[in-house]
Amino acid sequence: MNAANVDAMYQEIILDHYKNPHGAGLREPFEAEVHHVNPTCGDEITLRVHLDGGRVADVSYAAEGCSISQASASVMNELLVGKSVEEGLQTLTVFQELMQGRGQVEPDEDVLEDGIAFAGVAQFPARVKCALLAWMAWKDAVAQASAEEDS
Amino acid sequence: MAGHDVEAVRKDFPILTRTLAGDRPLVYLDSANTSQKPRQVVEAMERHYLEHNANVARAMHQLGAEASAAFEAGRDKVAQFIGAPRRDEVVFTKNASEALNLVARVLGDDGRVSAGDEVVVTTMEHHSNLVPWQLLTQRTGADLRWFDVTDEGRLDLDSHTLTERTKVVAVTWVSNMLGTINPVEEIVRRAHEVGALVVVDASQAVPQFPVDVAALGADFVAFTGHKMVGPTGIGVLWGRYDLLAELPPFLGGGEMIETVSMDSTTFAAPPHRFEAGTPPIAQSVGLGAAVDYLSRIGMDQVAAHEQRITAYALDVLRELPGVSIVGPKEPVDRGGAISFTVDGVHPHDVAQLLDSQGVAVRAGHHCAKPLHARFGVQSTTRASFYLYTTEAEIDALGAAIRHTQSYFGAR
Numbered sequence: 001m002n003a004a005n006v007d008a009m010y011q012e013i014i015l016d017h018y019k020n021p022h023g024a025g026l027r028e029p030f031e032a033e034v035h036h037v038n039p040t041c042g043d044e045i046t047l048r049v050h051l052d053g054g055r056v057a058d059v060s061y062a063a064e065g066c067s068i069s070q071a072s073a074s075v076m077n078e079l080l081v082g083k084s085v086e087e088g089l090q091t092l093t094v095f096q097e098l099m100q101g102r103g104q105v106e107p108d109e110d111v112l113e114d115g116i117a118f119a120g121v122a123q124f125p126a127r128v129k130c131a132l133l134a135w136m137a138w139k140d141a142v143a144q145a146s147a148e149e150d151s
Numbered sequence: 152m153a154g155h156d157v158e159a160v161r162k163d164f165p166i167l168t169r170t171l172a173g174d175r176p177l178v179y180l181d182s183a184n185t186s187q188k189p190r191q192v193v194e195a196m197e198r199h200y201l202e203h204n205a206n207v208a209r210a211m212h213q214l215g216a217e218a219s220a221a222f223e224a225g226r227d228k229v230a231q232f233i234g235a236p237r238r239d240e241v242v243f244t245k246n247a248s249e250a251l252n253l254v255a256r257v258l259g260d261d262g263r264v265s266a267g268d269e270v271v272v273t274t275m276e277h278h279s280n281l282v283p284w285q286l287l288t289q290r291t292g293a294d295l296r297w298f299d300v301t302d303e304g305r306l307d308l309d310s311h312t313l314t315e316r317t318k319v320v321a322v323t324w325v326s327n328m329l330g331t332i333n334p335v336e337e338i339v340r341r342a343h344e345v346g347a348l349v350v351v352d353a354s355q356a357v358p359q360f361p362v363d364v365a366a367l368g369a370d371f372v373a374f375t376g377h378k379m380v381g382p383t384g385i386g387v388l389w390g391r392y393d394l395l396a397e398l399p400p401f402l403g404g405g406e407m408i409e410t411v412s413m414d415s416t417t418f419a420a421p422p423h424r425f426e427a428g429t430p431p432i433a434q435s436v437g438l439g440a441a442v443d444y445l446s447r448i449g450m451d452q453v454a455a456h457e458q459r460i461t462a463y464a465l466d467v468l469r470e471l472p473g474v475s476i477v478g479p480k481e482p483v484d485r486g487g488a489i490s491f492t493v494d495g496v497h498p499h500d501v502a503q504l505l506d507s508q509g510v511a512v513r514a515g516h517h518c519a520k521p522l523h524a525r526f527g528v529q530s531t532t533r534a535s536f537y538l539y540t541t542e543a544e545i546d547a548l549g550a551a552i553r554h555t556q557s558y559f560g561a562r
């Protein structure tokens with residue numbers, strides 16, 4: 001790994017998502033809203049989930065942070081909206097494995113689509129948390145929203 | 152007086168000759184976070200471990216005597232370095248954070264801060280000199296108040312009035328984010344007028360300029376070894392002896408006692424009362440070597456170099472379009488830490504791109520979240536300088552920022 005090789009991290013796809021984020025902004029309706037912070041750098045995200053009969057109907061968010069955390073929220077929105085909660089959680093697992101694989105995991109484009117661009121970020125341990133911030137917020141929100149739906 | 156010979160100084164810091172990925176020479180601009188260590192400090196600690204290692208005080212053998220003498224010699228050197236009237240006013244802790252927690256804890260335990268009283272801090276504090284006072288006021292029912300900061304990044308001493316309710320004023324001497332040097336003497340004067348104690352966080356001050364705690368007149372001064380070319384794992388709390396002697400212990404354990412029975416204990420005199428357990432022995436040796444090193448160069452020279460290099464860096468950064476300095480923009484009453492933002496590029500991305508050019512800076516909230524909020528920013532990038540920083544390194548910073556801007560298409 002070459003830490004100077006930032007090009008591996010700042011893929012064109014990531015910079016595109018950073019400049020033109022998909023699904024940004026907070027919307028109604030929603031069943032759960034969470035606020036997550038990365039305590040080491042202060043990146044923050046407020047995220048809402050709207051479920052509709054076991055399907056992810058919307059993921060809306062207001063995020064403040066670096067290009068990696070912003071782009072990751074955008075890619076996540078694209079990947080998850082319209083999927084079933086179960087598929088969404090599987091996608092999360094695959095993305096997490098990629099991010100925690102220290103650059104050794106081959107990304108699965110069929111599952112992750114634009115998310116494969118984050119393979120380079122996995123080589124920078126300090127930035128993995130940035131890429132996971134939105135996903136962890138979504139996981140938390142979906143757990144709350146599902147509990148809501150079930151009750 | 153001969154000038155400060157940066158090139159000669161750099162020879163004492165082997166790490167500064169390192170190259171990083173991509174064969175880029177290291178440009179270390181993160182000294183406010185932790186300073187690099189000269190050979191002299193590392194070798195003193197190595198010698199101690201290899202030739203004199205033993206526990207202190209409780210070992211009766213010859214090595215024990217050598218280790219004790221070495222440990223206490225570190226205290227002597229630090230006491231002299233900061234102009235402490237007595238050597239037993241120097242308490243060793245594990246860092247500045249622990250030193251500040253110690254004071255906050257024992258002032259509360261001693262009943263010197265209680266319900267209805269007021270503790271005054273500033274919005275400029277590092278979390279280490281804010282959270283312990285939040286904990287103290289929550290524990291005791293006292294009120295936490297603060298001095299605000301002006302848009303320029305100076306303390307606004309008119310933003311709060313001290314009264315006889317004020318029991319403690321805790322203030323940083325130099326801001327680790329803005330670089331501002333605060334008028335600590337004036338704060339001491341105002342605080343003592345109403346009978347309040349003054350605690351000074353000198354973590355960014357003692358490394359940068361000559362400090363004389365007796366002349367300062369504060370009641371407690373805290374700082375940390377690793378920012379002043381010393382090792383990690385050792386911090387200092389200086390306190391007025393008469394006060395230390397009245398205060399109860401912080402942590403209980405070995406070395407801090409006079410006599411112990413199953414139901415009662417009497418405590419050792421300061422500083423040992425506040426140093427439970429095996430202290431940072433090799434670290435004291437290292438810190439002693441660090442103050443020897445700084446004294447040999449001369450803290451006047453260190454301060455003058457810091458001023459020169461900070462003025463140069465302010466010039467370079469002010470010239471860069473799209474770069475905004477958060478904090479005083481003139482090199483007046485200002486230390487060697489400059490926080491800035493780059494239009495259109497998040498601070499973490501700035502730091503990452505600078506790192507790819509070999510330039511090591513810090514990005515984030517620098518443990519000063521309220522202060523960032525005060526300036527309406529979530530985070531900043533910070534470059535900070537020390538006695539080994541060169542103008543060429545500042546030029547490299549400028550070039551790396553321009554590279555970052557073109558990389559992100561921000562300019």
Ligand SMILES: Cc1ncc(COP(=O)(O)O)c(C=O)c1O
Pocket residue numbers: 183184246247248249277279280323325326327352354355375386518
């Ligand atoms: C102003 C200030 N106070 C306190 C600290 C805390 O020092 P330490 O982490 O060594 O306890 C720092 C450094 O991080 C600082 O810059």
